[in-house]
Amino acid sequence: MRLVIASCSVDYKGRLQASLPTAKRLIIVKADGCVAIHADTRGAYKPLMWMNAPNRVVETNESWVISNPKGEHLQITIAEILFDTSFDLGEDPGLQKDGVEAHLQILLADNPEEIEEGLSLTRREFPTDIGPVDMLCRDGDGNAVAIEIKRRGGIDGVEQLTRYLDYLNRDPKLRPVRGIFVAQEITPQAKTLAKDREIGFVEIDYEELQGIESNILRLF
Amino acid sequence: MRLVIASCSVDYKGRLQASLPTAKRLIIVKADGCVAIHADTRGAYKPLMWMNAPNRVVETNESWVISNPKGEHLQITIAEILFDTSFDLGEDPGLQKDGVEAHLQILLADNPEEIEEGLSLTRREFPTDIGPVDMLCRDGDGNAVAIEIKRRGGIDGVEQLTRYLDYLNRDPKLRPVRGIFVAQEITPQAKTLAKDREIGFVEIDYEELQGIESNILRLF
DNA sequence: AGTTCCATGTCGCGG
DNA sequence: CCGCGACGTGGAACT
Numbered sequence: 332m333r334l335v336i337a338s339c340s341v342d343y344k345g346r347l348q349a350s351l352p353t354a355k356r357l358i359i360v361k362a363d364g365c366v367a368i369h370a371d372t373r374g375a376y377k378p379l380m381w382m383n384a385p386n387r388v389v390e391t392n393e394s395w396v397i398s399n400p401k402g403e404h405l406q407i408t409i410a411e412i413l414f415d416t417s418f419d420l421g422e423d424p425g426l427q428k429d430g431v432e433a434h435l436q437i438l439l440a441d442n443p444e445e446i447e448e449g450l451s452l453t454r455r456e457f458p459t460d461i462g463p464v465d466m467l468c469r470d471g472d473g474n475a476v477a478i479e480i481k482r483r484g485g486i487d488g489v490e491q492l493t494r495y496l497d498y499l500n501r502d503p504k505l506r507p508v509r510g511i512f513v514a515q516e517i518t519p520q521a522k523t524l525a526k527d528r529e530i531g532f533v534e535i536d537y538e539e540l541q542g543i544e545s546n547i548l549r550l551f
Numbered sequence: 552m553r554l555v556i557a558s559c560s561v562d563y564k565g566r567l568q569a570s571l572p573t574a575k576r577l578i579i580v581k582a583d584g585c586v587a588i589h590a591d592t593r594g595a596y597k598p599l600m601w602m603n604a605p606n607r608v609v610e611t612n613e614s615w616v617i618s619n620p621k622g623e624h625l626q627i628t629i630a631e632i633l634f635d636t637s638f639d640l641g642e643d644p645g646l647q648k649d650g651v652e653a654h655l656q657i658l659l660a661d662n663p664e665e666i667e668e669g670l671s672l673t674r675r676e677f678p679t680d681i682g683p684v685d686m687l688c689r690d691g692d693g694n695a696v697a698i699e700i701k702r703r704g705g706i707d708g709v710e711q712l713t714r715y716l717d718y719l720n721r722d723p724k725l726r727p728v729r730g731i732f733v734a735q736e737i738t739p740q741a742k743t744l745a746k747d748r749e750i751g752f753v754e755i756d757y758e759e760l761q762g763i764e765s766n767i768l769r770l771f
Numbered sequence: 772a773g774t775t776c777c778a779t780g781t782c783g784c785g786g
Numbered sequence: 787c788c789g790c791g792a793c794g795t796g797g798a799a800c801t
Contacts, residue, residue, distance in 0.1 A: 332577060332589075332591045334554060334577070336640070343779075346778095347650030348649045348779095349646050349649070349779080350646065351643075351646045352644045354643050354644055355638075355641055356640060356643070357552060357554070357640070359589070359595070361591050361592065362591040362592060363591075366595055367596070369579070369581075370643035371552045371582040371583075371640040371642075371643065372583060372642070372643060373797090374581075374583075374603050374604065374796070374797075375581060375586055375598065375601040375604075376598065376601055376603060376796055376797090377780090377797075378595060378596065379646060380646070380779085382595060382779095383595050383596065403779075414636075418556050418575075418577075418633070418634065419575075420556070420574075420575040420576060420577070420590065420591040421574065421575055422592070423571075423574050423591065423599070424572045425571075426569050426570065427569060428569045428794090429567060432791095433784095433792085456784095458786090461743060462740060462789095462790065462791075463790085463791090481792095487707075487710075490710060494706075494744070565794060566793095566794035566795095567794055568794095594782090596780080596782095597781065597782080603796080623794075648779090651778080651779090682776085702779095703778095706791095711776090738789070738790075739789075740789080740790070
């Protein structure tokens with residue numbers, strides 16, 4: 332990884348056009364050739380400008396031209412270099428995440444009864460023309476139930492489930508299909524909308540669900 | 552801006568939990584106190600972990616604890632510091648952009664016929680209680696047409712336009728109002744949903760539209 | 772402060 | 787490679 336502090340101006344042309352007047356900034360060039368330009372503000376997350384790998388870097392004395400195969404171009408015009416050093420960081424072992432929707436989905440797929448008594452899983456990520464339904468189940472009466480899972484349940488999630496239900500209920504082999512909206516927390520507006528559309532909703536305690544899962548695993 | 556190259560492990564607990572085993576990484580601390588941790592891979596854009604301002608940084612010899620008012624915590628445990636320097640970058644003059652939705656809107660407002668033969672603009676950013684409609688037009692028959700413009704057209708855009716149409720069609724002075732979804736690219740799912748709701752859709756070539764605009768300007 | 776919506780979103784997964 | 791949806795989405799504009 333190469334770190335450069337330089338007074339520079341930058342021009343980007345690609346998905347849009349943008350330019351930065353000359354100022355002191357940090358330029359990061361990573362091992363794979365990707366480039367990011369950071370100012371001292373604008374938050375930790377977002378670079379002022381960037382080019383993701385793969386790309387070609389052509390460096391002359393006073394300007395760097397970075398191009399990628401998609402036809403995007405970044406030109407850095409250097410006025411003055413204040414610092415320029417490279418470091419060998421090696422491969423990063425990567426990070427562990429926990430608590431996202433995907434994991435919640437896996438836990439619920441293993442424990443559909445936590446959503447509703449008598450529920451059994453038919454298929455996870457059941458495909459439709461308008462996208463995959465998180466879980467398709469059968470209830471105790473043998474009727475189809477579509478489940479939409481979110482970490483935080485808002486109106487948009489209810490909208491999404493509504494679309495799936497519209498679609499699924501056109502299939503004579505599935506009909507009637509009702510919906511249950513599942514999330515760790517559901518906003519009051521989402522609950523209201525769900526009630527209005529006769530869609531069920533369940534708030535799931537993630538920690539508790541993990542506990543149930545580990546209890547089950549402990550039995551084996 | 553402070554740049555630290557260090558062998559460190561990192562733990563985050565907040566919206567989710569995540570951890571990084573010990574490895575050499577770049578730690579950036581910006582003037583406002585926000586922190587980002589970058590590896591030598593993973594692209595130019597995204598840090599491995601970060602904390603946005605505002606936050607408190609408590610630094611001891613071998614560990615940094617960063618907390619924010621929302622109850623998120625980042626702990627950096629330092630094994631070895633290889634480099635640690637601060638730079639004064641000053642305020643950044645900021646950047647100029649061109650080519651985003653706003654500009655596409657301006658071009659289309661000048662050339663509504665590019666969306667549909669016979670279309671004429673009534674008002675841009677037509678206000679409703681649920682937000683402004685990008686363009687309100689009249690078609691060749693004198694009927695109202697609501698236009699939603701996106702750079703990339705997805706289902707959410709169709710959803711948004713649907714809400715506007717529901718609203719506008721309650722107004723007896725406007726009714727009937729139909730909708731056209733306009734974007735540089737529209738996903739197949741969005742097209743399917745639009746068809747299903749009898750909403751029109753048009754894909755617009757931005758470069759071509761710019762060409763038309765400059766041809767018109769050349770006439771004056 | 773809360774809400775809504777854009778973004779050069781980026782990222783990851785499945786077809 | 788494309789399409790789609792999640793994201794610790796972030797960030798800005800507006801109420």
